[in-house]
Every structure is written in C-alpha cells, then in structure tokens.
Amino acid sequence: MPLLLLDLDNTLVDRDAAFRAAVADFLVEHALPVHDAEWLMTVDAGGYTPRAEVARAVRARYGARAPGPAVRDLLDRGAADRVVLSGPVRIALARALTSGWTLVIVTNGRAAQQETKIRATGLDALTHGWVVSESVGHKKPAPQIFHxxxxxxxxxxxxxxxxxxxxHADIAGAVGIGARSVWVSAGRPWTETAHTPTRTAPDTASAIDSVVDAPG
Incomplete structure (x- = not known):
C-alpha cells in the first residue's frame, strides 16, 4: 500500500487562523491593544518559535497585564481548541483512503497539543496513525521522524x-528520505535553492488529489 505522509499545522488544518482567533480573544480579555495581534503572530512564526520564547516576549511586552497562566493557556490550547478540518480536505483524505493509500500524519510539536488537534478534528478516523516530534525525539526534517x-x-x-x-521541515525532509513531495504553497512563491518539491499545489485538498489521481 502506498504511503502518504502528511503535515498537520497549516497543511491538514489551518493552525495560524485558529491561533489568530485565540490571540484576538486573549488581547480583548486582558484589555491589550488589539492591533498587537500582528506582532504576536510574527513572534509565534507559525508555531515554529519555541513556546518559552513566545511566553517571554509576551511577558516583556505586557508585564502583569498578561498573567502567566493566561499566557500558558493561550500557547497550550489557543490553536488546539479552535482548529477545524475543512470539507475539501476531509473529502480528499476519504478519497485517498478509498484508493488504498496509507495515511500517516508527521508533525513537529508537543504530543498533547497535536493529538488534541488530531482527535478534535476527526483526523484520527481519517488516517492510519501519526507521529509527533516530542514523542519520537526527532523533529522534521530529520529522517528519523519519517522512518x-x-x-x-x-x-x-x-x-x-x-x-x-x-x-524546510516538509520538502527538505522528503528529500532526505528520497521521497517525492507536494508543497502546499497557499499562493507563496518557491524561493529555496537547495531543493525543490516534486510538485506544487495551491491548497492541501489539491495536493492530496494530485497524488491520488496521478501518483507517478
């Protein structure tokens, strides 16, 4: 059975949109400037900035106005409590399953947080399994997490x-294990020079469909 390895954040689910919504609620709840949402999203860098660094940046900017427990809750649960699985991605995954693909989620992050997203969105029923970097001790693009x-x-x-x-994490990771890849561009240009994806797709549903419909 062919193997399809799928990223979670900002691929299967729109993690940034979910976190942005959580940030907006956090700023309003603590009477902080609402326009600081862009600053916090930049600091967060799509979840790639370590949680402790984001917490330090928030404390440095707001001091006592941003209580520690509230900041921890934002970083621990903000995105996880709000992510959704879009209809087109759900349909594409179901097609891949019907076509005989083995689907495994490969994600960097903390196990509790990532597994909450997977189960809350129903991805646990649409894939054969998952690995989270915290659980296996290796982060993408390291070959070990894909193995x-x-x-x-x-x-x-x-x-x-x-x-x-x-x-970096997904396409370079694919190169490292000799796998083919589809980069979900979301309208961005490809700027890397060290490696390139096998294919590019504008969105995740299209990416899945391109592999299922024409795997070669």
Missing part, C-alpha cells in the same frame, strides 16, 4: 509521498 512514521503502520518508505507547507 518512525512508516514504522507505525509497517510500511516502507519506497514510493512514499510527503505533503506539507514548510519548505
């Missing part, structure tokens, strides 16, 4: 595809 993903379902990496939005 761990394949091992969870007992499928080799020969013929595998990787779909993700990150040129």
């Amino acid at each position: 761990a993903a394949a091992a969870t379902v007992g499928v080799g990496l020969d013929g595998a595809w990787v779909i993700g939005d990150s040129p």
Whole structure:
C-alpha cells in the first residue's frame, strides 16, 4: 500500500487562523491593544518559535497585564481548541483512503497539543496513525521522524509521498528520505535553492488529489 505522509499545522488544518482567533480573544480579555495581534503572530512564526520564547516576549511586552497562566493557556490550547478540518480536505483524505493509500500524519510539536488537534478534528478516523516530534525525539526534517512514521503502520518508505507547507521541515525532509513531495504553497512563491518539491499545489485538498489521481 502506498504511503502518504502528511503535515498537520497549516497543511491538514489551518493552525495560524485558529491561533489568530485565540490571540484576538486573549488581547480583548486582558484589555491589550488589539492591533498587537500582528506582532504576536510574527513572534509565534507559525508555531515554529519555541513556546518559552513566545511566553517571554509576551511577558516583556505586557508585564502583569498578561498573567502567566493566561499566557500558558493561550500557547497550550489557543490553536488546539479552535482548529477545524475543512470539507475539501476531509473529502480528499476519504478519497485517498478509498484508493488504498496509507495515511500517516508527521508533525513537529508537543504530543498533547497535536493529538488534541488530531482527535478534535476527526483526523484520527481519517488516517492510519501519526507521529509527533516530542514523542519520537526527532523533529522534521530529520529522517528519523519519517522512518518512525512508516514504522507505525509497517510500511516502507519506497514510493512514499510527503505533503506539507514548510519548505524546510516538509520538502527538505522528503528529500532526505528520497521521497517525492507536494508543497502546499497557499499562493507563496518557491524561493529555496537547495531543493525543490516534486510538485506544487495551491491548497492541501489539491495536493492530496494530485497524488491520488496521478501518483507517478
């Protein structure tokens, strides 16, 4: 059975939109400037900035106006409590399953947070498994996390595809294991010079469909 390795944040789910909504509520609740949402999104960097660094930046900017427990709750649960699985992605995943693909989510992050997203959105029922970097001790693009993903379902990496939005974590990761890849561009230009994706798609549903419909 062919193996399709799928990124979670900003690929299967719109993590940034969910976090932005949480940030907006946080700023209003604590009477902080609402226009600071853009600043906080920049600091967060799509979830790639370590949680402790984001917390320090928020405390430095707001001091006692941003209580520690509230900041921790924002970073721990803000996105996880709000992510949704879009209809087109749900349909594309169901098609991939029907077509015989083995689907495994490969995500960086903290296990509790990422598994909350997977279960809350129903992705646990639409995939065969997942690996989270905290649980396996390796982050994308390290080859070990992709090997761990394949091992969870007992499928080799020969013929595998990787779909993700990150040129570094996902596409470079695919190159590192000799897999083909689809980059979810979301309208962005490709600017990397060290490696390139096998294909580019404007959105995740299109990316999945492109592999299922024409795997070669």
